[in-house]
Amino acid sequence: MDPWWKYKAKWPHAIGDKSTVRSLGSLLIALESEIASGRVELHIGTSLSVLETFDDNYLDWAYVDTTHAYEQTKAELALLKHKVKSGGIIAGDDWREDPEHRHHGVYRAVQEFLIEETSYRLFFQENTQWAISQDIK
Ligand SMILES: C[S@@+](CC[C@H](N)C(=O)[O-])C[C@H]1O[C@@H](n2cnc3c(N)ncnc32)[C@H](O)[C@@H]1O
Known part of the structure; x- marks a missing residue:
C-alpha cells in the first residue's frame, strides 16, 4: 500500500x-x-486509511516504510497490533537511535509501543532494519 x-x-x-x-x-x-x-x-x-479496511488478524506480517514520522508510526503500530495475527511480525525500516536524526520518530514510536505492549518484543534489529513480534501464549 x-x-x-x-x-x-x-x-x-x-x-x-x-x-x-x-x-x-x-x-x-x-x-x-x-x-x-x-x-x-x-x-x-495511505497506510492508515487502507489498514482500517482490513479485518482484524488479516495479516501474517507487515513491513512499515512510510513517512518515518513519530505520530505516523505510532498510529500505524496502534492499527497493526490489531491487523497482524498474534505471533505475526511487524517490521520496518529506518531504526535511528540518534534523537537528532530526522527519522528518529520510528525508533521512538517502536520503543514506546514495546513499553506499552508488554507482550511484544524486539527480536531483530540490524542496521536500519527492525522487527517486533508478540509472544504466543
Ligand atoms: C522511503 S519510501 C519507501 C518506498 C518503498 N517501501 C521502497 O522501499 O521503495 C516511503 C514511501 O512512503 C509513501 N508514503 C508516504 N506517506 C504515506 C502514508 N501515509 N501511508 C503509506 N505510505 C506513505 C511514499 O509515497 C513513499 O513511496
Missing part, C-alpha cells in the same frame, strides 16, 4: 525516474501474473 501520486507526483529520493505514476506502472507490469491471480493486492492510499 502506498499513496503513490496522491502523496507526491515525484518521489525526490528515487534513483533514476522520479515519477510516482510510472513507478506504480512498473510495479503493475513486474507483478502482472501475481496481481492477475490475486496473490498480490495493491492498495493506493
Whole structure:
C-alpha cells in the first residue's frame, strides 16, 4: 500500500525516474501474473486509511516504510497490533537511535509501543532494519 501520486507526483529520493505514476506502472507490469491471480493486492492510499479496511488478524506480517514520522508510526503500530495475527511480525525500516536524526520518530514510536505492549518484543534489529513480534501464549 502506498499513496503513490496522491502523496507526491515525484518521489525526490528515487534513483533514476522520479515519477510516482510510472513507478506504480512498473510495479503493475513486474507483478502482472501475481496481481492477475490475486496473490498480490495493491492498495493506493495511505497506510492508515487502507489498514482500517482490513479485518482484524488479516495479516501474517507487515513491513512499515512510510513517512518515518513519530505520530505516523505510532498510529500505524496502534492499527497493526490489531491487523497482524498474534505471533505475526511487524517490521520496518529506518531504526535511528540518534534523537537528532530526522527519522528518529520510528525508533521512538517502536520503543514506546514495546513499553506499552508488554507482550511484544524486539527480536531483530540490524542496521536500519527492525522487527517486533508478540509472544504466543
Ligand atoms: C522511503 S519510501 C519507501 C518506498 C518503498 N517501501 C521502497 O522501499 O521503495 C516511503 C514511501 O512512503 C509513501 N508514503 C508516504 N506517506 C504515506 C502514508 N501515509 N501511508 C503509506 N505510505 C506513505 C511514499 O509515497 C513513499 O513511496
